[in-house]
Amino acid sequence: MRHEPSHHPGTAEPVTLPVQRSAGCPFDPPAGLAALREAEPLTRMTYPDGHVGWLATGHATVRSIMGDSRFSSRYELMHFPFPGGPEGPLPPAPVGDMTGMDAPEHTRFRRLLMGKFTVRRMRRLTERAEEITAEHLDALERRGPGTDLVDAFARPLPALMICELLGVPYADRERFQGHAHTMMSLEAAPEERHAAMTGLQEYMAELVAAQRAEPSDDVLGDLARDSDLTDEELVGIGVFLLAAGLDTTANMIAHGTFALLGHPSQAEALRKDPALAPQAVEELMRYLTVAHTTVKSALEDVELDGRLIRAGESVTLSLEAANRDPERFPDPDTLDLRRTATGHLGFGHGMHQCLGQQLARVELTVALPALFARFPTLRLAVPAEDVPLRTDMSIYGVHRLPVTWDEA
Template sequence: MQHDTQHDPSARPESAEPVSLPTRRTAGCPFDPPAGLGALRERRPLARMTYPDGHVGWLATGYSTVRAVMGDPRFSSRYELMHYPFPGGPEGPLPPAPVGDMTGMDAPEHTRFRRLLTGRFTVRRMRQLADRMEEITAEHLDAMERRGPGADLVEAFARPLPALMICELLGVPYADRERFQTHAHTIMSMDATPEDRYAAHTGLHDYMAGLVAAKRAAPSDDLLGDLARDSDLTDEELVGVGGFLLAAGLDTTANMIAHGTFALLTHPEQAEALRADPDLAPQAVEELMRYLTIAHTGIKSALEDVELEGEVIRAGESVTLSLEAADRDPERFPDPDVLDLRRRATGHLGFGHGIHQCLGQQLARVEMTVALPALLRRFPTLRLAVTAEEVPLRTNMNIYGVHRLPVAWDEA
């Protein structure tokens, strides 16, 4: 059979030489993706990429390209079919996803778990939690004010709010938070050794196993209690799902609240717009999700040959998806490097796309929509307590953000 150069990887032109994944962010630009991503997107929104383990796959940086791969069932989300795109990771394909980790499943297994959970994360149900979120937010703002006039916003505000909400939703004792937050942090770290990551998964699994046993014995009025009573999940599956939801609900929203505040404080005109108009909050959350795209990178693997952007992605090849580059694509978002809270940033990929779109996105929206305006209104003089360059960034994490955010304000 004859192949032309478009369909034969061995006959690709010199301009299609594989690239490596840009990871270095420009100094002084804590909110922008690594500079090389934008330049690459302009030249080749789908480029051949050499992975650290030697695998030659693909890197997608254009919005339409990334979105197409995320929505195409011919691309798998199973970890064991993927190659890791970041240096220092495991050599060769990844191990399979732990039981209950929905991000590493394909249909129909994924469909079964998703169907069980979707009805428990509806827009209506999440909005019913807004009153509780307002109470929790006010309590933590009161505590900050009493201790003031300065704080690490991560520890005082951004981390405890979503932790309390996900613990109450799932039925997990908040008093145990230090134990499972440490495990979740290790799991999310790109620098963690395979041994450390395995130990963290084991620790979280053992914690959830004890909790699930208690729910089976006496089902409670919460999500895990409902699943223990009403679903056909095995103990192992319920432990896995519980750990997955807990870890996901802790880290992502906490980083959006902290990193979103960082972005607002360095764009004071945007902070003032949100402070002056609380009704702007839902729109502002979508723009911050687009602008920051803290869940910055995804991976898929082709299950069969797929033609895309004039290229053929061969079965078995991994495709790294730069969601942060896609959300800065000027073909989809005009002036994409500008933070504009009045922009209608619908269609952003901050919550993903396709069947794996974030299950808890409505809860995250409620949390951010309540927390960010309330913080700005309570402390009109809120500002960074260090220079922007001194804020420690989570450049080594699967979820981008800040490790700490020292802030100050004037006492009333």
């Protein structure tokens, strides 16, 4: 049940969520977030549907809310923070979509999946990631200078990895990648998003039926054989993991490359010292924060930072502003691959912290050093301002990244 927001005497006029990024600054959060964070880490915010809730920008504040069970992740309780979004209440999360669940449902699904995404299992996948990376770097070289790095390298690597982990035929990628892209679009109409979700569910239902008949040795097979999940739940979990595994890491590879090309000294440091990669990945996650914004809704009155958040009010969490908070990260607007970026919120925090973060770390730690080692003269094939940015998507990055290099 939604509650009408109460007035909060003494607070400033509510703000709207800053979404416009400064021209020529493709790696920085939207202008205005830093000023809001400096003024106060938690401020009143007016949502596009007229709801008056909150915007959190400080690292400590955002982290606190993400770890607090008094705030819900259920979609139907929250208001959409971006202009042009759906009007009225959001529909509940589809079955299996863990992002839109609270405990105890979320706890049940997460416990089932935690054993499938252990650090040890992900490390065993490192060798396979190295093979896939080498194959696609060979293909990139054959394509020659002027190639789009997103299409040739950034998108196929995580797609292959998540397909192999789950047991999804990579040959079917044309069938599911378009649907996943539509689901991540901030500009897609509700009926388009619904159609995309339905398409993914129908595809996954076919795979689940095959796994029930003859379970394979991968995550979907394990769940089909060993869990008490219904077919509907297994389909939902499969859709959730497939969509999540495709988009975020692909954008980190592409946008991370773009950032390194824009900071040549940092790219050179990684090229000279591949052992720097794990530390570099954490810093790029902090600096770029491609999963930039999320929303929680208060289930009860909560006092935080001297403010009273009332039950039913939505709180927009700006992870990108939090990861640039100078109180947590000195000189936060500088990309420094030697920084110890421990505590960044690029993978979230709390019960909804990214389930596949170890897989993402494996992929990024392998892909980025290998790319710069293979192509030491790698550079943009177009002016930086002509690179199309994903300002229309819930996961930030680049739509395309044309690159070139000196051929031997």
